[in-house]
Amino acid sequence: MSFSLDRFFRPVGTRFRLFAQSPVLDDFREPELVYVSSPRGSLGPGPSDERMYALSPIDKKPYGDEDLPPFRGPKDAPALPDRAGHFDHLQPGDPGFEAAHMFGTVRRVLDVWEVYLGGPLHWHFAMTHPRLELIPHVAWDNAHFGWGFMECGEGADDQGEKRPYALNFDVLAHETGHGLVFSLVGMPTPETLTTAYRGFHESASDCVAMLSVLHFDSFVDHVLRVTEGDLYVANELCRIGELSETRQIRSASNALKMADVISLDTPPNKVTGKQAHTLGQPLTGAIFDIIVDLYLDRLVAFRLVSADLASTLRRAAKEDALEQADDRALTDAYRREPEGFRRALCDARDMVGLRLAATFHRLQADGLTFERVARSFLGVDRELTGSVNQALLADSFRWRQIL
Numbered sequence: 001m002s003f004s005l006d007r008f009f010r011p012v013g014t015r016f017r018l019f020a021q022s023p024v025l026d027d028f029r030e031p032e033l034v035y036v037s038s039p040r041g042s043l044g045p046g047p048s049d050e051r052m053y054a055l056s057p058i059d060k061k062p063y064g065d066e067d068l069p070p071f072r073g074p075k076d077a078p079a080l081p082d083r084a085g086h087f088d089h090l091q092p093g094d095p096g097f098e099a100a101h102m103f104g105t106v107r108r109v110l111d112v113w114e115v116y117l118g119g120p121l122h123w124h125f126a127m128t129h130p131r132l133e134l135i136p137h138v139a140w141d142n143a144h145f146g147w148g149f150m151e152c153g154e155g156a157d158d159q160g161e162k163r164p165y166a167l168n169f170d171v172l173a174h175e176t177g178h179g180l181v182f183s184l185v186g187m188p189t190p191e192t193l194t195t196a197y198r199g200f201h202e203s204a205s206d207c208v209a210m211l212s213v214l215h216f217d218s219f220v221d222h223v224l225r226v227t228e229g230d231l232y233v234a235n236e237l238c239r240i241g242e243l244s245e246t247r248q249i250r251s252a253s254n255a256l257k258m259a260d261v262i263s264l265d266t267p268p269n270k271v272t273g274k275q276a277h278t279l280g281q282p283l284t285g286a287i288f289d290i291i292v293d294l295y296l297d298r299l300v301a302f303r304l305v306s307a308d309l310a311s312t313l314r315r316a317a318k319e320d321a322l323e324q325a326d327d328r329a330l331t332d333a334y335r336r337e338p339e340g341f342r343r344a345l346c347d348a349r350d351m352v353g354l355r356l357a358a359t360f361h362r363l364q365a366d367g368l369t370f371e372r373v374a375r376s377f378l379g380v381d382r383e384l385t386g387s388v389n390q391a392l393l394a395d396s397f398r399w400r401q402i403l
């Protein structure tokens with residue numbers, strides 16, 4: 001039921017070397033060879049195509065309200081494809097590697113979601129800017145997506161060493177997620193902007209990152225190996241935007257409920273960026289729980305674990321009693337049949353990805369509420385598979401106080 005992007009695009013696509021996670025993590029120090037959908041030979045210097053282009057300014061401040069792409073200042077030479085049209089000859093440290101990494105990663109994330117959506121994504125800024133400008137380095141400790149651009153600064157790791165966000169898959173995928181939401185859900189007017197919309201934007205972008213990274217085989221294997229198949233154990237899947245082995249920007253397996261975040265009655269223009277991120281956490285947590293729930297369901301369907309064990313673990317997670325729960329039958333089963341576990345996780349990933357993409361398609365930015373997001377998700381699921389998953393999904397939203 002799940003699909004493999006590399007298998008899809010290997011015959012005709014373009015090769016890039018991408019880090020599946022921040023190279024600060026021991027298991028992800030080497031970039032991986034992946035195929036993106038750009039037809040071989042179609043990418044120009046930058047890389048660039050008719051939808052986006054990367055460039056490397058020599059010295060640039062982040063874009064603000066008034067100034068917009070295209071960047072016209074001095075810049076380094078563009079990354080060039082090899083004779084066959086690929087970009088995987090570029091290695092970390094080579095000039096142009098960061099630009100190629102940023103382009104390849106954004107393209108990879110678009111590939112994931114365009115498969116879920118069943119068609120190409122159109123930039124919401126296309127009326128003034130036909131192409132997205134990608135800037136791998138500006139003097140800033142952040143990254144952002146705006147009208148016609150995405151640009152990255154750098155963040156310090158635990159040793160104080162500056163790490164470019166252009167090499168951090170989660171950060172790039174999160175920013176691409178903002179582009180996806182703007183394109184599919186739209187932009188409200190100042191009158192119809194809700195506080196929920198701001199939190200939803202951040203949550204949706206984290207969910208886009210979480211599901212996109214699961215399209216790296218190495219990442220799926222890593223998560224299953226370190227958790228021995230028990231996804232309730234802390235792992236990289238729920239750590240979004242790792243800055244070190246122990247520190248990350250956000251966690252998807254959080255226990256936040258709507259009562260723990262700022263009131264939705266707060267005027268949207270009074271919500272700080274940080275509050276908007278926290279406001280999105282209960283929804284991100286609900287989606288994370290749903291991935292794990294559906295994964296356990298698949299394991300039961302594949303007869304790898306018993307239905308009893310799956311419900312015991314689910315209950316323990318909800319009651320914050322995982323420490324006491326006995327997951328040995330699960331981890332034993334993983335050691336016997338890792339391939340079945342991998343299939344279960346990829347199935348759960350694509351079930352949630354398909355539902356989320358269709359949900360984005362249906363939602364409207366004007367007057368958006370979290371309840372509407374949950375109801376749309378449930379509606380999509382009902383149309384796809386009837387009542388099978390409904391109780392499980394509704395439970396997750398209810399536990400977070402979204403429904």
Ligand SMILES: [Zn+2]
Binds near residue numbers: 174178201202205
């Ligand atoms: Zn964001």
